[in-house]
Amino acid sequence: MLSTEDQLIYEVYEIKRPEVEGEILMGVSIVHPGKVGREFFMTKGHFHTVLETSEIYYCMRGEGYMVMETPEGETSVEALSPGKVLYVPPRWAHRSVCTSRQEDLVTFFAYPANAGHDYGTIEQQGFRKLVLDGVNGPEIVDNPRVK
Amino acid sequence: MLSTEDQLIYEVYEIKRPEVEGEILMGVSIVHPGKVGREFFMTKGHFHTVLETSEIYYCMRGEGYMVMETPEGETSVEALSPGKVLYVPPRWAHRSVCTSRQEDLVTFFAYPANAGHDYGTIEQQGFRKLVLDGVNGPEIVDNPRVK
Numbered sequence: 001m002l003s004t005e006d007q008l009i010y011e012v013y014e015i016k017r018p019e020v021e022g023e024i025l026m027g028v029s030i031v032h033p034g035k036v037g038r039e040f041f042m043t044k045g046h047f048h049t050v051l052e053t054s055e056i057y058y059c060m061r062g063e064g065y066m067v068m069e070t071p072e073g074e075t076s077v078e079a080l081s082p083g084k085v086l087y088v089p090p091r092w093a094h095r096s097v098c099t100s101r102q103e104d105l106v107t108f109f110a111y112p113a114n115a116g117h118d119y120g121t122i123e124q125q126g127f128r129k130l131v132l133d134g135v136n137g138p139e140i141v142d143n144p145r146v147k
Numbered sequence: 148m149l150s151t152e153d154q155l156i157y158e159v160y161e162i163k164r165p166e167v168e169g170e171i172l173m174g175v176s177i178v179h180p181g182k183v184g185r186e187f188f189m190t191k192g193h194f195h196t197v198l199e200t201s202e203i204y205y206c207m208r209g210e211g212y213m214v215m216e217t218p219e220g221e222t223s224v225e226a227l228s229p230g231k232v233l234y235v236p237p238r239w240a241h242r243s244v245c246t247s248r249q250e251d252l253v254t255f256f257a258y259p260a261n262a263g264h265d266y267g268t269i270e271q272q273g274f275r276k277l278v279l280d281g282v283n284g285p286e287i288v289d290n291p292r293v294k
Contacts, residue, residue: 015234021168022200022237022259053169056257058205085255087162090169108232110203110257112169 008032009041023113031064031098031105038132042067045095045127049116055094055109057086062105065138067127068092075128077140080105093122097131099138155179156188170260178211178245178252185279189214192242192274196263202241202256204233209252212285214274215239222275224287227252240269244278246285 014027034041045067048055057066059080068076070091078086080096088094098105128146132139161174181188192214195202204213206227215223217238225233227243235241245252275293279286 017201017234017236022197022262024171024201024203024234024257024259026203026232026234050169054164054171056171056173058255085173087164087171087173089164108205110171112171112259115169 026110042097047118052090053115055088055111058108064105173257189244194265200262202258205255211252
């Protein structure tokens with residue numbers, strides 16, 4: 001969980017299963033509404049330690065985006081809304097962003113139990129794309145910190 | 148798909164992805180309401196060819212059961228209703244059964260893409276448990292064909 005001045009930004013609840021091939025880990029992610037500056041609240045985001053593993057998301061509630069990128073610098077930003085299923089293919093780092101002003105972004109996720117989480121790689125400079133609060137709704141812009 | 152006298156019993160829609168470790172295959176299964184004798188309509192059911200792989204189900208609509216068993220003869224029958232997530236652990240054969248008289252049983256499923264399907268093993272004598280239409284609702288009974 002990330003917090004800013006003790007404000008809770010997101011929560012993740014996961015069912016425990018053996019972290020081995022063939023098992024699937026799954027749970028629920030809740031990103032609360034809010035902003036840090038112009039940037040909407042989001043999850044920290046991660047690659048999988050086993051890079052060649054995927055993840056699925058089913059949006060249960062709220063509005064937002066999945067921000068994704070590969071180690072080679074390809075990017076993709078997909079809208080999330082209730083009932084939508086999103087497949088994050090192997091190799092793509094991913095983070096979810098809540099763009100509603102009042103409602104949580106609630107997603108159900110599942111991924112191969114041996115995948116692991118690599119937060120460090122993406123933490124160094126952040127994702128290549130940012131989702132900002134704009135005058136005409138959410139704006140997807142390049143992250144100036146990424147060279 | 149199974150059919151009896153040209154009646155459609157169930158449908159499966161799957162998203163195509165490479166059938167390799169790390170990928171996840173997913174889709175939607177629709178079991179229509181109906182009966183063959185006293186037995187409610189159901190999917191054919193299967194083990195995974197790679198036995199040590201799991202599967203997840205999210206019930207989107209309808210009412211029914213997931214009937215499960217291991218090669219060693221353990222059995223489990225779990226109720227399905229909208230919003231419920233069911234985890235089928237590695238090694239468990241599984242089939243879904245629609246017990247509503249009017250509404251489809253609609254589930255979203257996901258499993259490791261290298262799992263494969265083994266329909267033959269369970270087809271020889273059927274699952275150990277049957278879900279029948281009883282006077283006081285669905286009845287779960289032993290399958291007399293299984294010795």
